[in-house]
Amino acid sequence: MARDIRITSICLPSRPFFWCKTAFVLVLVLLAASMAKEIQAESADSRVWISQAGLFHVTYKSKLQPIVINRIHNWVLRVGSADGQPVTNADITVEGGMPAHDHGLPTLPRMTQSLGNGEYLLEGMRFHMNGYWEISITINAGGDRDTIIIPLEL
Amino acid sequence: MSLARGLNRRSRRASLIGLVAVVVWAAWWFSRADDPSPWTETEIEILRSLWISSLPPLAPDPSNTVADDPRAAKLGQQLFFDQRLSGNGLIACATCHQPQRRFTDGRVKGQAIGTSKRNTPSIVGTAYSPWLYWDGRRDSLWSQALSPLEDPNEHNGTRMQYVRLIATDPGYRTAYEGLFGSIPDLSNRSRFPSVATPVGDSRSNTAWLAMTAEDRELVNKIFVNIGKSIAAYERLLMPGPSRFDAYVKAVLDRNVKAQQEMFNNDELMGLRLFIGKANCTQCHNGPLFTNYEFHNTGIISFPGEVPDKGRVAGVRSVRSNPFNCLSAYNDDSAKDCAELRFARNGPELIGAMRTPSLRNLEGTSPYMHKGQMATTAEILDHYNRAPLAMIGHNETKPLKLSRRELKQLETFLKSLAAPLVTPTKWLEPPANINARLVTLVGSAR
Numbered sequence: 001m002a003r004d005i006r007i008t009s010i011c012l013p014s015r016p017f018f019w020c021k022t023a024f025v026l027v028l029v030l031l032a033a034s035m036a037k038e039i040q041a042e043s044a045d046s047r048v049w050i051s052q053a054g055l056f057h058v059t060y061k062s063k064l065q066p067i068v069i070n071r072i073h074n075w076v077l078r079v080g081s082a083d084g085q086p087v088t089n090a091d092i093t094v095e096g097g098m099p100a101h102d103h104g105l106p107t108l109p110r111m112t113q114s115l116g117n118g119e120y121l122l123e124g125m126r127f128h129m130n131g132y133w134e135i136s137i138t139i140n141a142g143g144d145r146d147t148i149i150i151p152l153e154l
Numbered sequence: 155m156s157l158a159r160g161l162n163r164r165s166r167r168a169s170l171i172g173l174v175a176v177v178v179w180a181a182w183w184f185s186r187a188d189d190p191s192p193w194t195e196t197e198i199e200i201l202r203s204l205w206i207s208s209l210p211p212l213a214p215d216p217s218n219t220v221a222d223d224p225r226a227a228k229l230g231q232q233l234f235f236d237q238r239l240s241g242n243g244l245i246a247c248a249t250c251h252q253p254q255r256r257f258t259d260g261r262v263k264g265q266a267i268g269t270s271k272r273n274t275p276s277i278v279g280t281a282y283s284p285w286l287y288w289d290g291r292r293d294s295l296w297s298q299a300l301s302p303l304e305d306p307n308e309h310n311g312t313r314m315q316y317v318r319l320i321a322t323d324p325g326y327r328t329a330y331e332g333l334f335g336s337i338p339d340l341s342n343r344s345r346f347p348s349v350a351t352p353v354g355d356s357r358s359n360t361a362w363l364a365m366t367a368e369d370r371e372l373v374n375k376i377f378v379n380i381g382k383s384i385a386a387y388e389r390l391l392m393p394g395p396s397r398f399d400a401y402v403k404a405v406l407d408r409n410v411k412a413q414q415e416m417f418n419n420d421e422l423m424g425l426r427l428f429i430g431k432a433n434c435t436q437c438h439n440g441p442l443f444t445n446y447e448f449h450n451t452g453i454i455s456f457p458g459e460v461p462d463k464g465r466v467a468g469v470r471s472v473r474s475n476p477f478n479c480l481s482a483y484n485d486d487s488a489k490d491c492a493e494l495r496f497a498r499n500g501p502e503l504i505g506a507m508r509t510p511s512l513r514n515l516e517g518t519s520p521y522m523h524k525g526q527m528a529t530t531a532e533i534l535d536h537y538n539r540a541p542l543a544m545i546g547h548n549e550t551k552p553l554k555l556s557r558r559e560l561k562q563l564e565t566f567l568k569s570l571a572a573p574l575v576t577p578t579k580w581l582e583p584p585a586n587i588n589a590r591l592v593t594l595v596g597s598a599r
Contacts, residue, residue, distance in 0.1 A: 070445050072284070072492045101436070103549055106447045107496040124496025128445040129436045130200075 051146035054082055056090075056139050058148050062125070069130055069154060072107065075122040076115065079139055086118025090141035094122060098133055130154050192422065198405060200429045205402040206395050206513075209441035212281055216486035217479060218296050218382045220333055221389060228584075229329040230387030233380060235583040238319055239303060241310035242267060247302070247384065250274045253581040256514040256574075257391065262525030268307030272462075273525035276514040278574060281389040283446045284493040288507045288523040289468030290448060293494050294484075295385035297477040300377060304353050312358045313377040314350035320376060325586065334379050338372065345369055378483045390580050393442070393513040396572035398425075417569070423559070424566025432537070432553055432563055437509040443570070448506035452541050452548030453522050461544040462523060465503040472497070504546030516571035530567050534560045 049058045057080040064073035079087040092111040097104035109124035127133060135150040193201065202208055220226035233239060234247045250264045251257040257277040264270030272288050280286060286298035302308040303316060320326045321337045331337060340346045346369065350361040362370065397416055404412035417425070428434045439445050448465035455461045472494065477483050479491035507523045521527045527536065538560060540552040555563070574581065 070440055070447075072496070101549060102547075103502055104498070104500075106445075106498060107493075108498045109496055124492055126496075128439075128447040130439065131436070 049148050049150055051139065051148045053146045055144050055146040056081065056087065056141075056148065057084065058137060058139070058150075060122075060150065064125075067127065067152070067154060069127050072124060072126040075109075075125055077111070077120045077122055077137065079118050079120065079141070087139070087141045088114065088116070088118055090114075090120065090139050092120055092122070092140075093138045094135065095138075096133060096135040098129060098131055100132060101129070127152075127154055192426070193405060197429060200435065201402045201405055201425075203439065204398075204429075204435070204441060204443065205406075206393065206399045206441050207403070209282075212389060212392075215281075215294070215385070215389075216488070217294055217484040218385055219485045220379075220382050220386050223333065223386060225329065226333055226383045226386035227390055227580075228387075229326070229333065230383035230385065231580060232326070232329075232584050232587055233384050234387055235587045238323075239309060239311065239316055239380075240267065241312075241315075245309050247299070248583065250308075251277050256516075256518050258514070258518045260519070262520050264308065266302075266308045267310040270305075270307050272523050273520060275510060276518055277388050278391045278514050279393050279442050279511055281385075281391075282442060283444070283508070285446060285448075285468075285472075285508060287468065289462075289464050289471070290508055291468040291471035292475065292477075293472050293479050293491075294477075295388050296378065296381035297475060297483075299381040299384040299388070300477060303380075304351055306354075312349040312351035312354050312362075314347060314358075314361070314373055316380055317373050317376040318346070318348075320380065330376075330379065330383075333383070334376075337376065346373070374483070378477060381477070387580070390576050392575050393511070394572045394575035396513070396570050398566075398569040399572075401425075401569070418565075420562045420565045421569055424562035424564070425569075427555065427559055427563050428566055432555060432559075433550070434563075438512050443512035444509040446509065448503055448508055449549050450503070450505040450507075450543050450546045451537070451550050452543040453507070453524075453526055453536070454541065455544055456524060456526065459524070461505060462507075463504060463545070464523075465506040465508075466499060466501075469497055469499040469503070502547065505543055506546065512567065513570050513572070515567055530564050531560070534563055 046059060046061070049060075050056075051058065059078045061076045061078075062073060063075065064071055067073070077092065079090050079092070081087055094109045094111065095104065096109075105126065106128045107124045107126045109122055109126075111120050112123045113121040115121055131154060133152040133154060135152060136147055137150065138145065138147045215221040234251075237244050237246045237249075239246060245266045249266055250259045250261075250270070251274065252259055259265070259274045261274065263272060264274040275288060281295055284293065286292040286295065292298040292301060300313075303311055304313065318340055320330050321340045327337060345365070347361040347364075349358040350365060350373070351358045352362050352370075353359075354362075365373075401413060401416035401421075404410075404416055437445055437447065437449055448468070450464065472478055475481075479494045480489055484491075510521075515521075515530060519528055521530075521533055527533050534555075537550060538553045538555050540548055540550045542548060
């Protein structure tokens with residue numbers, strides 16, 4: 001009787017039991033996959049971002065983890081050339097804003113230090129609203145100039 | 155016979171399926187009744203972010219070595235309520251920042267020796283803000299506390315006069331020297347005149363310029379320490395938990411009964427609008443319902459009044475302020491001052507004003523930087539229309555909410571009212587302070 005109820009409630013006996021079980025497993029797999037995607041989204045700042053013309057590869061690491069609104073903090077940018085070599089003498093400017101709200105960052109962040117090995121200290125980052133932000137990083141190095149847009153959902 | 159048995163089996167199976175359906179439906183119904191929380195997990199996280207228990211402990215202020223010294227707070231409280239800190243002996247900080255009105259004054263614009271240019275903002279919780287004043291023209295509680303003391307429309311005194319008060323009042327002198335070290339002899343009037351300040355009228359300005367650089371520095375240091383003591387007091391003024399916070403706790407605890415006890419349907423709908431389509435949390439976010447930032451929301455000036463430049467002028471002022479974070483008066487040798495160093499300025503900040511906390515809404519009317527609005531209904535109507543800004547650009551867009559929705563928002567906002575969490579002894583004039591002030595504070599309107 002108990003088995004009857006269980007089968008009836010999950011997989012009706014009129015349907016092939018095998019397919020029902022397969023569907024059940026499939027749902028579980030999909031659930032696990034979506035969770036894994038979320039975990040991956042959280043570590044998005046280790047992702048390599050490629051500039052618009054493909055000249056530079058950039059990763060950023062926020063010193064504030066996780067990034068929350070209303071706290072001023074610093075980022076470390078790592079800039080590499082297209083072939084993966086660190087770019088050590090770059091001039092970097094940063095802008096950003098929320099396209100949906102037609103406003104920029106509440107601060108004027110600046111690259112203040114080259115930390116060597118293609119790493120740069122970016123000071124003065126702050127976000128004051130939750131939602132979708134875009135950070136635009138323009139890199140000038142060895143006569144090349146290119147921009148990277150990093151999307152950020154807070 | 156076999157037909158009957160077949161029918162019997164079929165009907166038994168049908169009834170079994172029916173029974174299972176009923177059980178599943180009942181289970182769903184009851185589980186729903188157990189947790190009828192109308193909130194998604196994302197929304198619950200937004201509610202948690204607004205909850206007063208999410209407010210982190212106040213960070214130390216390395217720019218002020220006495221920021222968390224209770225002796226400094228006690229001295230600061232006395233100074234805050236002392237009318238002798240004014241040009242005419244009648245104005246204290248508490249004249250406009252009245253404890254019983256959440257440290258505001260119920261007036262359109264502050265009224266002291268003259269009329270202030272703006273509405274008196276509350277002090278409660280401002281220790282969390284990187285910027286002070288509507289336009290953020292000061293970057294610490296202590297540097298803010300100094301400005302009204304010499305403003306001709308506010309206390310209208312001079313720093314020399316205040317420093318002399320500290321040196322000559324035995325109570326102040328003892329308290330001050332216990333915190334900051336001994337005060338040199340200031341009795342020589344040719345070295346230390348009666349009034350002197352670099353920012354006052356020509357008489358006090360001339361007197362200031364006649365002093366030696368060392369003497370001016372000596373006076374500045376004591377003046378700054380007055381600000382630092384007042385700041386230590388102001389750091390204690392914090393909002394308490396409101397009915398909204400009790401509601402959020404009930405949501406987080408999945409306590410249905412408590413949720414229903416805390417909020418009626420209108421308040422619930424108002425909160426839903428607040429965190430949803432009314433866009434309020436774009437600026438009024440975090441446990442203090444403010445992002446401490448500057449926004450132009452198209453608040454219209456009074457007829458005949460020049461629109462206020464707001465943050466654009468505030469940034470210029472704070473950068474050139476001799477008591478700002480980068481000055482020698484900052485006690486922190488590291489002087490990180492990130493907020494000041496990376497402060498934004500630009501056309502988008504024309505007419506922008508600092509987002510006020512909504513935790514002090516109840517009983518702090520009139521609202522807005524010039525006291526333009528008397529009720530929350532007026533504010534909500536303004537944001538619903540989002541008129542063009544007189545100068546700069548209104549960041550907000552019309553909300554198109556119905557009258558019923560506006561009413562629900564208004565009802566919800568009332569749930570943020572709560573007494574301060576600060577012990578009562580800090581919310582009244584200290585016993586040894588001039589009794590005249592009590593009368594003035596009590597009757598000021």
